[in-house]
Amino acid sequence: xxxxxxxxxxxxxxxxxxxxxxxxxxxxxxxxxxxxxxxxxxxxxxxxxxxxxxxxxxxxxxxxxxxxxxxxxxxxxxxxxxxxxxxxxxxxxxxxxxxxxxxxxxxxxxxxxxxxxxxxxxxxxxxxxxxxxxxxxxxxxxxxxxxxxxxxxxxxxxxxxxxxxxxxxxxxxxxxxxxxxxxxxxxxxxxxxxxxxxxxxxxxxxxxxxxxxxxxxxxxxxxxxxxxxxxxxxxxxxxxxxxxxxxxxxxxxxxxxxxxxxxxxxxxxxxxxxxxxxxxxxxxxxxxxxxxxxxxxxxxxxxxxxxxxxxxxxxxxxxxxxxxxxxxxxxxxxxxxxxxxxxxxxxxxxxxxxxxxxxxxxxxxxxxxxxxxxxxxxxxxxxxxxxxxxxxxxxxxxxxxxxxxxxxxxxxxxxxx
Amino acid sequence: xxxxxxxxxxxxxxxxxxxxxxxxxxxxxxxxxxxxxxxxxxxxxxxxxxxxxxxxxxxxxxxxxxxxxxxxxxxxxxxxxxxxxxxxxxxxxxxxxxxxxxxxxxxxxxxxxxxxxxxxxxxxxxxxxxxxxxxxxxxxxxxxxxxxxxxxxxxxxxxxxxxxxxxxxxxxxxxxxxxxxxxxxxxxxxxxxxxxxxxxxxxxxxxxxxxxxxxxxxxxxxxxxxxxxxxxxxxxxxxxxxxxxxxxxxxxxxxxxxxxxxxxxxxxxxxxxxxxxxxxxxxxxxxxxxxxxxxxxxxxxxxxxxxxxxxxxxxxxxxxxxxxxxxxxxxxxxxxxxxxxxxxxxxxxxxxxxxxxxxxxxxxxxxxxxxxxxxxxxxxxxxxxxxxxxxxxxxxxxxxxxxxxxxxxxxxxxxxx
Numbered sequence: 001x002x003x004x005x006x007x008x009x010x011x012x013x014x015x016x017x018x019x020x021x022x023x024x025x026x027x028x029x030x031x032x033x034x035x036x037x038x039x040x041x042x043x044x045x046x047x048x049x050x051x052x053x054x055x056x057x058x059x060x061x062x063x064x065x066x067x068x069x070x071x072x073x074x075x076x077x078x079x080x081x082x083x084x085x086x087x088x089x090x091x092x093x094x095x096x097x098x099x100x101x102x103x104x105x106x107x108x109x110x111x112x113x114x115x116x117x118x119x120x121x122x123x124x125x126x127x128x129x130x131x132x133x134x135x136x137x138x139x140x141x142x143x144x145x146x147x148x149x150x151x152x153x154x155x156x157x158x159x160x161x162x163x164x165x166x167x168x169x170x171x172x173x174x175x176x177x178x179x180x181x182x183x184x185x186x187x188x189x190x191x192x193x194x195x196x197x198x199x200x201x202x203x204x205x206x207x208x209x210x211x212x213x214x215x216x217x218x219x220x221x222x223x224x225x226x227x228x229x230x231x232x233x234x235x236x237x238x239x240x241x242x243x244x245x246x247x248x249x250x251x252x253x254x255x256x257x258x259x260x261x262x263x264x265x266x267x268x269x270x271x272x273x274x275x276x277x278x279x280x281x282x283x284x285x286x287x288x289x290x291x292x293x294x295x296x297x298x299x300x301x302x303x304x305x306x307x308x309x310x311x312x313x314x315x316x317x318x319x320x321x322x323x324x325x326x327x328x329x330x331x332x333x334x335x336x337x338x339x340x341x342x343x344x345x346x347x348x349x350x351x352x353x354x355x356x357x358x359x360x361x362x363x364x365x366x367x368x369x370x371x372x373x374x375x376x377x378x379x380x381x382x383x384x385x386x387x388x389x390x391x392x393x394x395x396x397x398x399x400x401x402x403x404x405x406x407x408x409x410x411x412x413x414x415x416x417x
Numbered sequence: 418x419x420x421x422x423x424x425x426x427x428x429x430x431x432x433x434x435x436x437x438x439x440x441x442x443x444x445x446x447x448x449x450x451x452x453x454x455x456x457x458x459x460x461x462x463x464x465x466x467x468x469x470x471x472x473x474x475x476x477x478x479x480x481x482x483x484x485x486x487x488x489x490x491x492x493x494x495x496x497x498x499x500x501x502x503x504x505x506x507x508x509x510x511x512x513x514x515x516x517x518x519x520x521x522x523x524x525x526x527x528x529x530x531x532x533x534x535x536x537x538x539x540x541x542x543x544x545x546x547x548x549x550x551x552x553x554x555x556x557x558x559x560x561x562x563x564x565x566x567x568x569x570x571x572x573x574x575x576x577x578x579x580x581x582x583x584x585x586x587x588x589x590x591x592x593x594x595x596x597x598x599x600x601x602x603x604x605x606x607x608x609x610x611x612x613x614x615x616x617x618x619x620x621x622x623x624x625x626x627x628x629x630x631x632x633x634x635x636x637x638x639x640x641x642x643x644x645x646x647x648x649x650x651x652x653x654x655x656x657x658x659x660x661x662x663x664x665x666x667x668x669x670x671x672x673x674x675x676x677x678x679x680x681x682x683x684x685x686x687x688x689x690x691x692x693x694x695x696x697x698x699x700x701x702x703x704x705x706x707x708x709x710x711x712x713x714x715x716x717x718x719x720x721x722x723x724x725x726x727x728x729x730x731x732x733x734x735x736x737x738x739x740x741x742x743x744x745x746x747x748x749x750x751x752x753x754x755x756x757x758x759x760x761x762x763x764x765x766x767x768x769x770x771x772x773x774x775x776x777x778x779x780x781x782x783x784x785x786x787x788x789x790x791x792x793x794x795x796x797x798x799x800x801x802x803x804x805x806x807x808x809x810x811x812x813x814x815x816x817x818x819x820x821x822x823x824x825x826x827x828x829x830x831x832x833x834x
Binding site: 012013014015016017018019020022023024025026027028029030036037038039040041042043045048051052055059179181183190191192193195196199202210211212213214221223275276278280281282283284285286287288289290291293294295296299300301302303304305306307309310313314343344345356357358359366368387388389390391392393394395396398 | 428459692719727773
């Protein structure tokens with residue numbers, strides 16, 4: 001038994017809208033433990049939609065449609081489905097009543113073309129739409145085939161899914177088993193290197209372990225299938241523990257725990273504060289930290305020292321060292337860190353200086369070279385050199401520079417004695 | 418002749434990621450005038466991918482794949498395509514070379530499993546990946562079938578599409594009639610208010626004019642269909658001129674001209690400099706300005722004065738005014754602006770202070786209340802109050818606060834005598 005998602009709408013073929021409905025439904029099906037192997041997008045076109053249904057009914061038992069239920073002539077999902085299974089359309093008085101009431105509520109008169117939305121295939125049930133005017137249907141046109149339709153407007157679909165579709169699916173004995181996943185996050189190790197370390201786990205079947213990478217970090221998704229989230233969590237826990245032990249310090253968090261969240265929690269736990277001095281990130285590190293509501297408890301602020309005069313004037317960087325070592329150097333990163341820590345009277349100070357590109361690189365100092373300086377509670381300073389690669393975009397280098405700075409502090413916070 | 422988009426990745430079937438690649442490719446194909454009628458998402462599964470290829474090759478001539486090109490065992494797009502057409506995989510030394518160089522640049526050693534990425538079907542051409550390690554292929558395995566593959570990482574795919582795929586498609590005689598669009602950008606006016614002013618243009622057929630809104634700004638997309646970009650541009654130019662005249666100061670730029678780009682150009686033209694003092698934006702305004710390569714010419718830096726002690730200590734805000742008017746006030750915004758301008762010796766200084774939420778709001782100072790202060794060449798100060806709405810998210814309020822600050826400066830720069 002499996003489901004298939006069919007999204008209908010020419011606007012998706014033109015790239016005018018992002019198909020977020022497919023992601024929502026995919027996540028919902030996964031949580032219900034209903035397998036689903038294909039998603040199809042097709043335009044508002046009768047023949048092509050029928051062809052898609054031909055294929056889908058040959059490989060799935062639950063067909064979930066979004067889009068094409070509205071009042072305009074290009075909305076043809078419902079009539080095409082009826083025609084595909086050879087059923088006539090019938091007008092449902094309760095839909096007309098519901099629409100009339102909704103229009104009245106908004107102080108409008110229902111225009112004639114809305115009556116189209118009251119036509120559903122003979123034998124189908126109404127899938128009520130509490131917020132909009134176009135209802136969906138729930139229909140078993142022949143044994144082994146179940147049809148669910150939803151309008152394309154995401155907010156309308158969500159409520160219809162939650163309030164009617166989920167109880168219906170469960171009543172059919174589907175979705176009794178759920179899939180629960182945890183996404184383990186790693187920084188400072190590449191996808192292939194991590195994969196080699198934990199390749200043993202990729203052969204497991206329940207839970208499964210799969211790697212994916214993006215934006216400078218690697219994740220391992222650990223997913224378990226079970227009768228309840230608690231049972232699934234019990235299946236995941238020992239595997240997660242083992243992987244975290246193997247990965248050591250490269251593991252930093254799970255699910256929505258970004259590096260800024262993790263560093264924030266560590267600082268809150270120790271009652272310490274942080275300030276930042278930013279050159280190549282230009283404010284991005286501060287923004288990352290202050291994305292979190294309540295970050296004012298441990299993040300006090302910083303200096304964006306984009307121009308060298310600001311490094312000297314506002315942070316006390318030694319002009320001779322700027323000349324001698326250059327703005328992009330370990331020395332300057334450390335002086336920035338100590339300068340901001342001292343001036344803002346925080347426990348920790350981070351300094352970031354690098355070459356974000358695309359211009360400004362040289363043979364000895366290529367684009368992607370970044371130094372992070374860290375000043376600690378006793379004014380001790382240390383630094384790290386990153387080489388993010390000169391083929392990377394400016395936005396990528398700036399983003400991973402800020403992450404790299406947070407990661408440097410994180411490692412210090414969890415390893416100090 | 419038509420194209421079909423096939424996105425490969427179990428993560429999409431689990432709803433872990435949004436399929437933004439399909440939207441990007443759909444938009445690109447529309448711009449090239451290449452028809453496309455279907456998009457399919459399928460998991461990392463050999464048999465199912467082959468079944469999808471069976472269907473796709475029966476109804477389309479150009480098959481565009483994204484995802485599944487990486488180094489791990491579940492990345493199987495390329496080998497499945499080769500197998501489908503009965504071609505052996507061959508290792509390309511130039512890919513090994515390119516990968517080795519990229520790993521070296523990042524100071525890492527290439528792990529063995531990366532060699533997999535150098536295997537492509539015999540007879541296929543490499544579609545180079547300038548930023549990542551996994552290349553794609555361009556392949557005509559049999560007459561009437563063209564295969565293009567891309568990695569799933571969006572930023573890598575974009576460059577590969579623009580730099581290699583588009584020239585290739587054009588060289589094949591596809592995408593000859595083009596759709597050329599310009600997206601006119603407006604700040605400080607709502608979608609319905611702007612739509613009322615320019616509604617006349619919505620009835621045009623070539624070019625077409627359509628409004629869309631998002632992230633606090635409104636855009637009008639003006640699109641023309643023609644044999645060449647030059648002819649399309651000629652169709653657009655007079656309409657664009659009229660709309661800009663109607664919109665006046667609310668129009669600020671076109672396409673990729675963000676507010677930061679526009680302000681940067683104005684400052685460059687006048688040879689002036691800018692510094693920023695940020696409270697609620699926490700670095701986001703600086704980041705917006707430094708997203709632009711070359712911004713160091715006019716943007717010198719700033720102070721992230723998240724904690725009040727930093728407003729006083731680093732910017733010279735009067736502690737009595739902080740007590741009397743509160744940190745979120747016009748007075749403090751102006752003192753922040755003047756403080757940073759004076760200390761960093763720039764022509765202009767911007768100060769931003771507000772309540773980003775979700776907590777910290779009150780009846781008199783609700784979430785979404787933001788003050789922007791501006792200090793000018795003669796140390797004159799002025800400010801503006803924004804109310805972005807207390808139902809908005811923290812991320813939204815922070816983003817539009819930074820935009821609102823830039824817009825305030827933009828209006829000053831273009832209207833001064």
